[in-house]
Amino acid sequence: xxxxxxxxxxxxxxxxxxxxxxxxxxxxxxxxxxxxxxxxxxxxxxxxxxxxxxxxxxxxxxxxxxxxxxxxxxxxxxxxxxxxxxxxxxxxxxxxxxxxxxxxxxxxxxxxxxxxxxxxxxxxxxxxxxxxxxxxxxxxxxxxxxxxxxxxxxxxxxxxxxxxxxxxxxxxxxxxxxxxxxxxxxxxxxxxxxxxxxxxxxxxxxxxxxxxxxxxxxxxxxxxxxxxxxxxxxxxxxxxxxxxxxxxxxxxxxxxxxxxxxxxxxxxxxxxxxxxxxxxxxxxxxxxxxxxxxxxxxxxxxxxxxxxxxxxxxxxxxxxxxxxxxxxxx
Amino acid sequence: xxxxxxxxxxxxxxxxxxxxxxxxxxxxxxxxxxxxxxxxxxxxxxxxxxxxxxxxxxxxxxxxxxxxxxxxxxxxxxxxxxxxxxxxxxxxxxxxxxxxxxxxxxxxxxxxxxxxxxxxxxxxxxxxxxxxxxxxxxxxxxxxxxxxxxxxxxxxxxxxxxxxxxxxxxxxxxxxxxxxxxxxxxxxxxxxxxxxxxxxxxxxxxxxxxxxxxxxxxxxxxxxxxxxxxxxxxxxxxxxxxxxxxxxxxxxxxxxxxxxxxxxxxxxxxxxxxxxxxxxxxxxxxxxxxxxxxxxxxxxxxxxxxxxxxxxxxxxxxxxxxxxxxxxxx
Numbered sequence: 001x002x003x004x005x006x007x008x009x010x011x012x013x014x015x016x017x018x019x020x021x022x023x024x025x026x027x028x029x030x031x032x033x034x035x036x037x038x039x040x041x042x043x044x045x046x047x048x049x050x051x052x053x054x055x056x057x058x059x060x061x062x063x064x065x066x067x068x069x070x071x072x073x074x075x076x077x078x079x080x081x082x083x084x085x086x087x088x089x090x091x092x093x094x095x096x097x098x099x100x101x102x103x104x105x106x107x108x109x110x111x112x113x114x115x116x117x118x119x120x121x122x123x124x125x126x127x128x129x130x131x132x133x134x135x136x137x138x139x140x141x142x143x144x145x146x147x148x149x150x151x152x153x154x155x156x157x158x159x160x161x162x163x164x165x166x167x168x169x170x171x172x173x174x175x176x177x178x179x180x181x182x183x184x185x186x187x188x189x190x191x192x193x194x195x196x197x198x199x200x201x202x203x204x205x206x207x208x209x210x211x212x213x214x215x216x217x218x219x220x221x222x223x224x225x226x227x228x229x230x231x232x233x234x235x236x237x238x239x240x241x242x243x244x245x246x247x248x249x250x251x252x253x254x255x256x257x258x259x260x261x262x263x264x265x266x267x268x269x270x271x272x273x274x275x276x277x278x279x280x281x282x283x284x285x286x287x288x289x290x291x292x293x294x295x296x297x298x299x300x301x302x303x304x305x306x307x308x309x310x311x312x313x314x315x316x317x318x319x320x321x322x323x324x325x326x327x328x329x330x
Numbered sequence: 331x332x333x334x335x336x337x338x339x340x341x342x343x344x345x346x347x348x349x350x351x352x353x354x355x356x357x358x359x360x361x362x363x364x365x366x367x368x369x370x371x372x373x374x375x376x377x378x379x380x381x382x383x384x385x386x387x388x389x390x391x392x393x394x395x396x397x398x399x400x401x402x403x404x405x406x407x408x409x410x411x412x413x414x415x416x417x418x419x420x421x422x423x424x425x426x427x428x429x430x431x432x433x434x435x436x437x438x439x440x441x442x443x444x445x446x447x448x449x450x451x452x453x454x455x456x457x458x459x460x461x462x463x464x465x466x467x468x469x470x471x472x473x474x475x476x477x478x479x480x481x482x483x484x485x486x487x488x489x490x491x492x493x494x495x496x497x498x499x500x501x502x503x504x505x506x507x508x509x510x511x512x513x514x515x516x517x518x519x520x521x522x523x524x525x526x527x528x529x530x531x532x533x534x535x536x537x538x539x540x541x542x543x544x545x546x547x548x549x550x551x552x553x554x555x556x557x558x559x560x561x562x563x564x565x566x567x568x569x570x571x572x573x574x575x576x577x578x579x580x581x582x583x584x585x586x587x588x589x590x591x592x593x594x595x596x597x598x599x600x601x602x603x604x605x606x607x608x609x610x611x612x613x614x615x616x617x618x619x620x621x622x623x624x625x626x627x628x629x630x631x632x633x634x635x636x637x638x639x640x641x642x643x644x645x646x647x648x649x650x651x652x653x654x655x656x657x658x659x660x
Binding site: 001004007008010040041042043044045047048057076079080161163168169170171186187188189190191192204205206207208209210211214291292 | 331334337338340370371372373374375377378387406409410491493498499500501517518519520521522534535536537538539540541544621622
């Protein structure tokens, strides 16, 4: 019987599920007073769950808006909270930077502070955990989960979909400090109530077993390969190759992103030669086997997503192609 | 690039997704005025979604309770509706039958009538679509989806998880009449709002691509194998073999379920010899390779789940084992 067929309540799958959690706990160093929840619906569902679990309908929360995803989280907050305060935003900078934490205007009495630790479209990434004092920091880590060590204790909730660095799309992982569980407002849908998932070991209903299984294989592999410090080292090297190619091109390629906050996962860049040349670049790159390099329509240009699974060789090959393209077209 | 890696917004996966929907539409005969939504969170999430989309916070809905799943749906209704009326129940019969539709006490002004078309634990199944007049009938078909033809037009919403008959756990399919979309109450979480899924072709966020892909393969196979009428014919034959073995055992094996409503998917049975003999039966069956035959703890005994993917040979082997066990232990 394959993992695609077995009952999630059977001994075999329970063993798979438990090992996945214990490996993840070891990999990240998750303290005992944090629960790990394997949930469905992706970060978009957890945008809502966070509001239901941390705030009443007449409460507010604070949002730092640094791109498309943190903006979506804030908009969901507008639906479900009395107020979803934007306490800092880089919208005026076209989401190419992250507002300095010293300038965030926290709201008295708001129930949590929400950030997105990496924005896939703009390509900006928090480099340090922002100091929010004794406020509850909630972070959407969908797109840089397990790309580097995580200082769990600085967060109330860490959450995200698995589909970038961890496993096949269809599962989210939520790491929640225990004291934040059990306070969901009345009328919270059961599947959005973290206490229900915690009390049922993430099996209140049938979980996405295959995704859970593959995620477990990834946790085990990352442990074997040296843990998150080693993952970070590889990601730094990969990012350096690519940003080096951009910065070393004498302005032929350009990164629009504030150097302090350049993402290790998503590297958007433009060609000074303009849109027509960008089209040519993307077409030739595709012909050479570089898939999915087109930038998001809202930003244009190119974007290389170099998640954990992308080997350094892939990034080096792209850098070499960029150099060659420049030589032929400059 | 495998389907586990490709972008859900890329041409390749879009083609997979579209073909899956069009094959499902052909397989079931889904009228044009029904949307097909591929969603996350399973039926347990849709218990809530149905309330949000069909009823306001001060509205009520009617629930027919015939077992564990319809009971869960009703309890979710209690959280999210002004009233979740139990208009008929077989609880006093230990969920071994289905209350006659002529005795259902519909509530004036309630927004929908909810049934579960097959209960996995009790093993009861609706044999006809209940006539609820011009009320909106909502059916959880998780455990008998695609096991027989579906008369879609008699329903407002058909929904269910895919994990029994369709594909790997982690996706739900919701077939919704168009006029029921777009009326979600204020404060509906985005991921529970059917209009958001409909407007985004079920890609408001990253969908469970692999499950969607495998489900598509199953739709194509069922079409090739003669459609749902042929599926039903095979399921009738399978169920007849097993119920025949029970009924032909001179009372050695017993089905607790009202013959009119015996499920074609889940066949619970007990041994007149009592619990100790049942334990022996289950142990020997497991040793012979019959997995997952233990009845649910709330019912006891044995239960054979013979979903679409179980071949007739499997059921025949079980019937032969039952006969042999009886001969050796009677």
